[in-house]
Amino acid sequence: MSETPIRVMVVDDHPMWRDAVERDLQGAGFEVVGVASTGAEALARFPACRPHVVVLDLQIPPPTGVEVTAQVLRQDPSARVLILSASGEQQDVLDAVKAGATGYLVKSASRTELIDAVRRVAGGDTVYTPGLAGLVLGEFRRIKDEPDPTPRGPDGPPSELTDRETEVLKMVAKGMSYKQIAERLVLSHRTVQNHVQNTLRKLQMHNRVELTRYAIAQGLDDGEQPAGAGEDRP
Amino acid sequence: MVLRLAVLANAVVLNVYRRDNFVHPTAGLLLVAVMVLWTAYAAWAYLAARRRTWPLLVADLAVAVGVLVATPAVKGDGFSATVPGFWVMGALLAWAVVWRWRGGLAAGVLLGVVDLAIRRDVSQSHYGNAFLLVLGGLIIGFLGESLRYLAAERDAAQRSAAAAAERARLARAVHDGVLQTLALVQRRGHELGGDAAELGRLAGEQEARLRSLIRDQDAVADARRAGTLDLAAELARLDRRPGVSVAGPGEPVVLPAEVVTELVAAVAACLDNVAAHVGPDAPAWVLLEALPDRVEVSVRDEGPGIPGGRLESAVAEGRLGVSGSVRGRVADLGGTATLHTGASGTEWELVVPRGPR
Numbered sequence: 001m002s003e004t005p006i007r008v009m010v011v012d013d014h015p016m017w018r019d020a021v022e023r024d025l026q027g028a029g030f031e032v033v034g035v036a037s038t039g040a041e042a043l044a045r046f047p048a049c050r051p052h053v054v055v056l057d058l059q060i061p062p063p064t065g066v067e068v069t070a071q072v073l074r075q076d077p078s079a080r081v082l083i084l085s086a087s088g089e090q091q092d093v094l095d096a097v098k099a100g101a102t103g104y105l106v107k108s109a110s111r112t113e114l115i116d117a118v119r120r121v122a123g124g125d126t127v128y129t130p131g132l133a134g135l136v137l138g139e140f141r142r143i144k145d146e147p148d149p150t151p152r153g154p155d156g157p158p159s160e161l162t163d164r165e166t167e168v169l170k171m172v173a174k175g176m177s178y179k180q181i182a183e184r185l186v187l188s189h190r191t192v193q194n195h196v197q198n199t200l201r202k203l204q205m206h207n208r209v210e211l212t213r214y215a216i217a218q219g220l221d222d223g224e225q226p227a228g229a230g231e232d233r234p
Numbered sequence: 235m236v237l238r239l240a241v242l243a244n245a246v247v248l249n250v251y252r253r254d255n256f257v258h259p260t261a262g263l264l265l266v267a268v269m270v271l272w273t274a275y276a277a278w279a280y281l282a283a284r285r286r287t288w289p290l291l292v293a294d295l296a297v298a299v300g301v302l303v304a305t306p307a308v309k310g311d312g313f314s315a316t317v318p319g320f321w322v323m324g325a326l327l328a329w330a331v332v333w334r335w336r337g338g339l340a341a342g343v344l345l346g347v348v349d350l351a352i353r354r355d356v357s358q359s360h361y362g363n364a365f366l367l368v369l370g371g372l373i374i375g376f377l378g379e380s381l382r383y384l385a386a387e388r389d390a391a392q393r394s395a396a397a398a399a400e401r402a403r404l405a406r407a408v409h410d411g412v413l414q415t416l417a418l419v420q421r422r423g424h425e426l427g428g429d430a431a432e433l434g435r436l437a438g439e440q441e442a443r444l445r446s447l448i449r450d451q452d453a454v455a456d457a458r459r460a461g462t463l464d465l466a467a468e469l470a471r472l473d474r475r476p477g478v479s480v481a482g483p484g485e486p487v488v489l490p491a492e493v494v495t496e497l498v499a500a501v502a503a504c505l506d507n508v509a510a511h512v513g514p515d516a517p518a519w520v521l522l523e524a525l526p527d528r529v530e531v532s533v534r535d536e537g538p539g540i541p542g543g544r545l546e547s548a549v550a551e552g553r554l555g556v557s558g559s560v561r562g563r564v565a566d567l568g569g570t571a572t573l574h575t576g577a578s579g580t581e582w583e584l585v586v587p588r589g590p591r
Contacts, residue, residue: 107417138483175519
């Protein structure tokens with residue numbers, strides 16, 4: 001619908017794979033504005049390339065895909081990160097999503113799935129696999145069970161899902177499409193999309209709150225005992 | 235070293251306190267000075283491993299014996315406490331630590347014999363002290379030996395753990411490369427069609443198998459209590475079946491082994507049913523959710539649904555099939571199996587309570 005093609009950057013350390021993805025994307029009308037084979041290359045080239053979407057492999061030479069995700073989004077919050085991972089290491093995928101990635105695909109996904117995913121991620125949508133939905137559900141259960149849950153202060157973001165969000169996420173994890181979910185729950189497609197996006201947003205928010213709390217805790221420790229602080233630093 | 239200083243301080247204070255016991259106070263003072271100097275020297279000498287050689291140890295023990303032997307000369311024959319007292323412990327411990335129980339025993343016996351030999355009359359407590367000296371040397375020697383053994387064992391364990399971690403890291407890198415290649419072959423094969431498509435299909439199968447092998451290995455790496463299994467890992471194995479995708483929390487869900495086995499068997503029966511009634515490659519989704527008080531497993535397909543009453547009539551005809559293998563198994567675990575079925579597919583929902591964790 002838009003005249004300007006979607007600008008994409010491909011980060012993967014396997015040249016054959018990178019070329020294949022690049023070809024597929026170009027064939028579908030995307031503009032591949034940059035490629036990189038390591039995390040360092042990706043971060044160095046990102047500012048000049050200004051891609052809308054970064055298609056990122058998680059297992060790349062350092063810095064890791066998770067770090068690249070965080071850095072890239074700090075530099076340009078309007079960019080989108082789509083994780084394309086071979087082995088689907090669960091913790092890595094979850095970490096990348098917490099760092100702000102809004103899409104995840106396994107590499108065995110077909111060409112059409114990849115192209116569809118890039119298009120949706122570029123449009124601000126989230127691309128969940130059933131596997132990722134299961135992980136995110138599990139993560140929210142874990143957060144809820146934590147002995148010291150993030151307090152829901154007036155400024156604090158809610159770190160729990162609403163019943164509806166949980167319901168929608170469960171359906172995604174059971175392999176249902178947004179369309180099927182919309183039909184089942186008698187909602188509009190857009191509303192289902194919003195619910196799914198909210199779940200990721202809450203997870204990322206929770207992650208940021210956790211990181212800030214950690215940073216504050218560390219900072220206070222350092223300030224209070226400047227002499228002996230070195231001993232209990234990890 | 236702290237011990238050496240402590241026993242030195244003890245000896246010095248005692249000797250100063252009982253200075254009127256000395257027959258020759260000047261010689262006694264000299265003797266105490268020798269002890270102080272030797273302690274300082276020994277403290278420095280023992281610090282570095284390369285200086286901890288036999289001449290130092292022999293000299294250490296010789297000084298201790300020498301001070302003991304000199305006691306009658308400065309204190310007179312009828313003394314009750316030797317000048318060094320507990321100070322001889324330093325040399326004894328050094329021998330025990332370096333030469334193990336043999337060193338401890340030798341030094342203990344020597345010091346004990348000398349201590350008894352220089353006394354005019356040997357009382358019960360003198361003998362007791364000497365015996366304690368010998369025993370102490372022995373015990374410290376033994377402890378030193380077993381500590382060293384433990385340290386060696388710990389080093390070996392740490393080395394092998396580090397080696398295993400490195401192996402795992404390498405395996406991960408290799409696996410990742412293989413998975414990438416298989417995925418690529420699969421994709422290109424599908425696009426090319428013909429024989430290449432068959433190649434692609436094979437690559438896809440191998441990719442799925444390798445993926446679940448890696449997951450199994452991760453589950454093994456997490457050593458668990460005996461008699462329990464990780465339900466998440468066991469269910470994840472099921473995605474080796476064509477068309478099946480398994481979702482679950484990223485963390486292990488540890489339950490008694492029999493609960494896991496039965497639950498996995500029930501899920502497998504649901505999937506068998508999908509394969510039989512919808513198609514061998516029909517897509518199906520398994521979702522595991524671990525709640526504090528229960529686990530929920532759902533199995534969904536997009537088949538034509540199970541006609542109402544079919545399961546009941548099958549039971550009536552004596553074919554237990556799905557009812558027995560799903561409902562029966564879950565009921566035996568104290569849980570419930572609910573079936574939702576309609577034109578858009580079938581969904582089993584298995585809920586099993588978790589015992590107190």
